[in-house]
Amino acid sequence: MKSGDHQRRTGAAVKQTIKEARQDFLIGGITLAAIVLLVGTGTSWLRSISGLTNMIAQSQSAIASTLLLNIALILFGWRRFKQLQHETARREVAEAEALALASFDPLTGLLNRREFNDRGEAAMLAWHGKGLRVGAMLIDLDTFKNINDLFGHDGGDRVLKESVACILEQAPPESIIARVGGDEFAILCPLDQDGDAKFDEFGENLAERLAFPVKIDGVTASTSASIGGAISDTQGVPLADILRHADAAMNRAKRLGRSRYSLFNGMMELALARQDIIESDLRRALVAGEPYPVYEPLVDLTTGQPIGYEMLARWKSPVLGEISPAEFVETAEQRKLIGALSEHLFRLAFADATRWSPHLSLSVNVSPLQLRDPWFAQKMLKLLSETALPPQRLIIEITENALIDNIAATSAVFTSLRNLGIRIALDDFGTGYSSIASLRSLPFDTVKLDREYVMRMAEGSDKDEITKAVIALGQSLGLPVVAEGIESEAIAAKLAELGCAIGQGRRWGSAVSASEVLARHASPHVAMPQPPSLATDAA
DSSP: OOHHHHHHHHHHHHHHHHHHHHHHHHHHHHHHHHHHHHHHHHHHHHHHHTTSSOOTTSOHHHHHHHHHHHHHHHHHHHHHHHHHHHHHHHHHHHHHHHHHHHHBOTTTOOBOHHHHHHHHHHHHHHHHHTTOEEEEEEEEEETHHHHHHHHHHHHHHHHHHHHHHHHHHHSOTTOEEEEOSSSEEEEEEEEOTTOHHHHHHHHHHHHHHHSOEEEETTEEEEOEEEEEEEEEOSTTOOHHHHHHHHHHHHHHHHHTTSSEEEEOOHHHHHHHHHHHHHHHHHHHHHHHTOOEEEEEEEEETTTOOEEEEEEEEEEEETTTEEEOHHHHHHHHHHTTOHHHHHHHHHHHHHHHHTTSOTTOEEEEEOOTTGGGOTTHHHHHHHHHHHHTOOGGGEEEEEETHHHHHOHHHHHHHHHHHHHHTOEEEEEEETSSSOOHHHHHHSOOSEEEEOHHHHHHHTTOGGGHHHHHHHHHHHHHTTOOEEEOOOOSHHHHHHHHHTTOOEEOSGGGOSOBOHHHHHHHTSSSSOOOOOOOOHHHHHO
């Protein structure tokens, strides 16, 4: 609820309360006056009956009417009093329900994030005070968005409830359990001084139990969970810190292939500290415009001529020195900087590409996180318009794991990009995440053979069979295949024989700057670098 709506509703509730209070005060006053009048009138009536008062000057009928009116007012006041009792009871129930809604998740009955933080801080203080250690776990259901897409929210709710039942069954006594996100759960529990092994066993068993099939409308839906754990044995450590460690361990479990448990350790501590430093410097670097693009050629394996370039990110920090793209891009993804980093690099790359020959394409990599943004296509159109790069020259590359995160949202973004004229390539094809059905349902223009298959080809002919199958699969779907990681002319020739259309890798030199791309294509006949010598390879 927005703050303005909340203030308006609060103001209306206060006004209604004041109005009811005025009404109750008025009715109470009238009732009190009626009781006083009744006492006086009743006394006069009794005296008249007993002959103690001369009623000649008074009308007995008027006194009787007044007496009846007083009785009616008293009955009315009594009725209002009972109504107020009922209203008070109703409000107490409503307040209890509101308190429950403010503290608990209505679907699963678990604590919500806010209540978990409040109770968790108090519990950690109490447990540490007793000499106990504290274990925390974060659980993320893998591919849950796909279940919602395939079976609807009712199916997703069923999976959530069954997952919660499993967590409750496995969790140690005294655990504090919460639903902290759509498909994320947190557990906090006390541990004995020698409870590490039991905590790890709990995590391993939970990962195994959560990898269960669920029957939804007669169809089996498979899911799993990535779980990260962390242990705190120091009093005074904030809950946020132990949860941050558990989150780092959970991310490691995802990188290792999902459906597993990982415990935070000293190496992760160093990596997390390093990531904190990189994040801080990257924020500064984005303001200063330090990250820059370089370009690796995409070569037609038939003609040996470049037909486009893939943008690669580079960053040399004056504080940290040269940082590998894998490191700072991963940090940008985990610390929610990937959008700002990509926008900065895309703008530079689009402007560079406008100075190249019109037949050269520009390929850029897009994070799966960016594909969750429903406005991503509009943002790309804005950058293309600002830099005057024709959309038809742009190729967006995504990795296969983007397909399993949210295929419905990905499909909608794909459609918007294709409507703009942008081409789409599936990167790291053959790593095992996607299915043929996914490839048929999404409008890809190209698939990129994972460099692992290319590297295997150098090991011997028996390693070529998988590469042949992957290339044949791409061809059967009518999609040109691009091979990454080509390091020799022999491998390039063999891939061309197998039907691979385009290649890239060290065979054609390392990535170059935009000015070097201009110089390379200044003459009608482009001279590409020769294959590295054996001496160079050996070095």
